[in-house]
Amino acid sequence: MTKEQFALHTEEIKYKLYRTALLYLGNEALALDAVDESIYKALCSLKKLRQPEYFDTWIIRILINECYKELKRQKRRGRFDEFPETAEEAFDRLPLKEAIAKLPKDLKEVIILRYFSGYTLVEAAEILQIPQGTAASRQRRALSLLRLELEEEVSK
Incomplete structure (x- = not known):
């Protein structure tokens, strides 16, 4: 997979990545940071992706790991709300x-x-x-x- 293909495919699934991160972290800013960090890590590790057909699975796994790292950081700081009011509208009500x-x-x-x-x-x-x-x-x-x-x- 080339960097151009990576960019195009990430653009196609960015909302799905964001929504997943938002549901894990419950905060828009943290979710955006997690998505950004995941995309950066995926781009840096692109050569490690052996089967491009599993790209979605691979990048979502990176995102989930990034979300768990952030959740641990939030717990250590003592400022952890599982699902604050910024989470998905339908989910919140x-x-x-x-x-x-x-x-x-x-x-x-x-x-x-x-x-x-x-x-x-x-x-x-x-x-x-x-x-x-x-x-x-x-x-x-x-x-x-x-x-x-x-x-x-x-x-x-």
């Missing part, structure tokens, strides 16, 4: 926000990639570097936990 925040990290990853970033189950499994069956199990488990949490919310 639902009790779903709190329900997803309560999910374990591994289940939350699958839900964010599948339902908020628009990846298929196969793509989510590749990005998270887990078997497809594991991704499906995590998705089912997360959805059942969310269903329970939201039913509890409605019955209050």
Whole structure:
């Protein structure tokens, strides 16, 4: 993949990258920084990409790692809000926000990639570097936990 192809393809998926980072970090500025840093790291490591058809998976993995680094930095500083008000509009106005925040990290990853970033189950499994069956199990488990949490919310 050439640098020109890299630039064109990154431009095509930049909104998907931003939306994923925003859901992980919950802050527009941090999400933009994470996307910028991920694109920079991907460009620097472009020669390491053996199969260009896996570019999306590769760059999303870099982005997720960058988001986790930022989350760790925020926790160390003690200034960590999981999902502040700047996150996705549709996501913010639902009790779903709190329900997803309560999910374990591994289940939350699958839900964010599948339902908020628009990846298929196969793509989510590749990005998270887990078997497809594991991704499906995590998705089912997360959805059942969310269903329970939201039913509890409605019955209050």
